[in-house]
Amino acid sequence: MKKINKILVANRGEIALRVMRSAKEMGIKTVAIYSEADRQALHVRFADEAVCVGPPPSNQSYLRGDVILEVCKNLGVDAIHPGYGFLSENAGFAKMVEEAGITFIGPSPEAIDLMGSKLAAKAAVANYNIPMVPGTEGAITDVEEAKTIATSIGFPILIKASAGGGGKGMRVVENLEEFEQQMSMAVSEATSAFGDGSVFIEKYIGSPRHIEIQVLGDTHGNIVHLFERECSIQRRHQKVIEEAPSAILTPELRAEMGRCAVNVAKACNYKGAGTVEFLVDENLNFYFLEMNTRLQVEHPVTEQITGLDLVKEQIKVAQGERLSFTQEDLTITGHAMELRVYAEDPTNNFLPDIGTLTTYKRPQGLGVRVDDGFEEGMEIPIYYDPMIAKLVTYGKDRQEAIEKMIRAIEEYQITGIETTLPFGKFVMEHEAFRSGDFDTKFINRYFTDPSVLKPQPNPDEEELAAVLAALFSGQAKTAQTAAAPVSAESKNGMSDWRKNRLK
Incomplete structure (x- = not known):
């Protein structure tokens, strides 16, 4: 077994922080890399050491594998965790890391290369009796x-x-x-x-569910699945809301999809954490879609229902340890939801809305988890993915997880930019989602009038604003005249708040 003492996290933002926290709990030192745009980022401040690797554009900083390896050499780094995005599924980079004598916390370059091609992946799993579209x-x-x-x-x-x-x-x-x-x-x-x-x-399968299976393998040939995640709420073919487990899978179907996912991993001698994605049609027929050879954005919902720390498991596998559990040891407990909080305007086709976090206050309480990389006053850089945070809730069942998510969204305070928080609440309150009867066409089918997310005028606030405007304009007499009938109307159901404000 090769003990890892220092990890460089080749990423930024919330995933860099998330990896570093697990490493710290394992007694492992961490190194952050950052671009000039991220000089004050939270992951930079959290790490034991931090090095600037270039200008803001990712192709001049976070994608510079040669520069990253030079940093590793200078700081005595044992291993690299790529997070997701950037170089996480770059077989060439993984090979460079291995050749430099550094541990890549992820699958082999060969597995990344094989599963990186949808056609090659299908050919590789052809002998395992896995359903294909x-x-x-x-x-x-x-x-x-x-x-x-x-x-x-x-x-x-x-x-x-x-x-x-x-x-x-x-x-x-x-x-x-x-x-x-x-x-x-x-x-x-x-x-x-x-x-x-x-x-x-x-x-083309017209109204599918997008369901993926988390897999985990070690270097000794042991591979298990950690059940499914439902990822059907998407915009532009990209996920916005995920949950675990799915509302539609039977125990039998779950076991069969899990078996197929494990076989996909076996087909490429997979080690570490990976995800096998499937489409499920209206008759619950499922078809292999692709394999993602990295940690997924939505991995927290799997952690919530299994009690496992997937980053720690990745590190243990990279050190050569055997999995400490078998498939029979794993069970689903409770239900988890995740909302990707993007700096996007849902009322304007989910276009990015870059700016400064004028207000930023996270929700709290039992069953609420926020993975983020920002704080109040920080800017959302234009150069990278606009995700601010992953808001995760956990409950004893799906209903409780939904209600906790609604509460957490209402408690999450963000101003200065538009976010997907209002859209998340719209989904959580929609009957199709609550019933579990939805698919990847949810947005096209139900979110046809984005104006429903815009705040409705508050009659009390409008009336108060009118009175104050009259007073400040020096028209006190007019204001008193206007206020008189309002006071009279207060006998007919006016709120105490409005009556007190007009006294």
């Missing part, structure tokens, strides 16, 4: 051949980038007439986003 077995480049395949599968179909993610290089095609144009657009976008224009074709 009907489609091509390899990349398709010939348009006429692609049209023939699409017609045989049956429209609507989905054109997807092999190296893709986050909805990039993805096109839904409803009929043959629009196929050629949509394929050209998918190839172009995939090339621009990933440097790889390879695309493939799948049958």
Whole structure:
């Protein structure tokens, strides 16, 4: 076993802090890296050591693998934790780390590379009897051949980038007439986003649930699953709300999906924490989608229902330790919800809303967890993902977790920017979500009038403002005249607050 004494966290914000806290509890020293834009960031202040690695743009700082390795060499770093995003699924970087004699807290470069290609991943798991969405077995480049395949599968179909993610290089095609144009657009976008224009074709499942299974493997061949997460509330193919467990899985279906997820991990000799993603249709048929070879943003909900610290488990695996539990030891206890608190305006198509956190006060109380990297007065940088925090609630059942989330959202005070907090409350209070009867089309189906999130005028405040305006304008007599009938109306149900304010 190789003891890790110092970890460099090759990331920023809330995930950097989250990793450092677990490392500190294990007696491991931490090193932060930061760009010039993050000089005052919380993760920089929390770490034992911190080094600036470049200007604000990520390609000049957080993505500079060569600079990061130089920092490791200078500070005697044993291991690198990549968090998620940035270099976390970069097989080339993982290989550089290994060649430098430093432990990469994650899967092998070979596993990252294999599962980084959707086509290669499907080929790798083909012998494990894992359900697949009907489609091509390899990349398709010939348009006429692609049209023939699409017609045989049956429209609507989905054109997807092999190296893709986050909805990039993805096109839904409803009929043959629009196929050629949509394929050209998918190839172009995939090339621009990933440097790889390879695309493939799948049958489009119209109203799926997006359900993923957390897996964990060690270097001794032991692999377990830590149950599922429901991730169907999405905007632009990216998750906003996650929960564990799912409201629709039966114990039998959970066990079968878990078995398939473990087999996917076995297909690439996986070690560490990873996630296998599935689509589930209206008849509860499930299909393998892809594997994410890293820690997920939504990992806290799994931690809540299992009682495990996934970052600590990652570090233990990286040290060569065996898993301290078997599949039979794992159980689900309670229910957890997560809302990604983004600096986005839900009333304006969820566009980023960058600015200063004029007010920032976290919710508290039993069953409420906030993973964040900001404090009051800080600016949300324009250079990075606009996520401010992960708001997580935990209850004895789904209903209690929802009610705690509503309370926590109401208690969370953020001003200076727009956030997804109001949208989160909208979802929690919506009957479709509360009943569990929803899918990935929730926003398109139910969030058709974003104005419902805008605060409604308060009659008491409007009336008070009018009276004060009259007084400050020197029209005292007019104000008294206007106030007289208001006082008279107070006999008919006026609130004590309004009566007292007008005395």
